[in-house]
Amino acid sequence: MFKSYTATPRDIQQDWYIVDADGLVLGRLATEVARIIRGKHKPMFTPHMDTGDGVIVINASKVRVTGRKSEQKEYFHHTGYMGHERFTPFATMLSRHPERIIEKAVYGMLPKTALGRQALRGKLRVYGGAEHPHSAQVPKTLTLKKSEAK
Numbered sequence: 001m002f003k004s005y006t007a008t009p010r011d012i013q014q015d016w017y018i019v020d021a022d023g024l025v026l027g028r029l030a031t032e033v034a035r036i037i038r039g040k041h042k043p044m045f046t047p048h049m050d051t052g053d054g055v056i057v058i059n060a061s062k063v064r065v066t067g068r069k070s071e072q073k074e075y076f077h078h079t080g081y082m083g084h085e086r087f088t089p090f091a092t093m094l095s096r097h098p099e100r101i102i103e104k105a106v107y108g109m110l111p112k113t114a115l116g117r118q119a120l121r122g123k124l125r126v127y128g129g130a131e132h133p134h135s136a137q138v139p140k141t142l143t144l145k146k147s148e149a150k
Contacts (some may be wrong), residue, residue, distance in 0.1 A: 005044065007045075008049075009049075012050070015052040015054070016053065016138070017036060017053060017054070017055050017139055018055075018058050018131075018139035018142065019144060022062040022063075023064060024063060036055050037054075037055055038055050041053075050090055050118065052119055054122070054137065055125070056117070056126075056139055061094065061129070063100035071090075072090075073089070075087065075101075075104065095101050098128040
């Protein structure tokens with residue numbers, strides 16, 4: 001008889017990875033980061049358990065987008081007052097808050113549940129420059145392939 005595997009808290013071993021976003025395409029970077037945060041890269045993946053690893057993203061200000069997204073993409077937020085919708089262009093967001101671009105992209109690829117929010121809050125660290133204060137976690141370098149734009 002076949003028994004399915006379910007991870008238990010004592011089975012879970014979490015590591016930290018560091019990704020250099022310099023020259024990487026935003027969407028492709030976000031999918032890989034979300035996959036690692038969720039734990040889908042591990043054979044012990046269990047949907048209802050937090051089996052994922054932590055990810056540190058550096059050089060967020062050097063991430064790129066393809067096509068005309070740099071001119072057309074906008075980020076939405078609502079102030080809470082009727083009719084007060086605010087749209088921030090991609091270029092403005094990249095110059096002011098480059099880390100938010102990657103955070104929002106990864107958030108969009110995680111489940112909208114308590115587990116998804118917990119994973120995002122505890123396992124994603126994004127920095128606009130090359131410096132980060134997480135040397136104590138001894139992160140492993142994760143190299144992602146840079147795709148060529150047409």
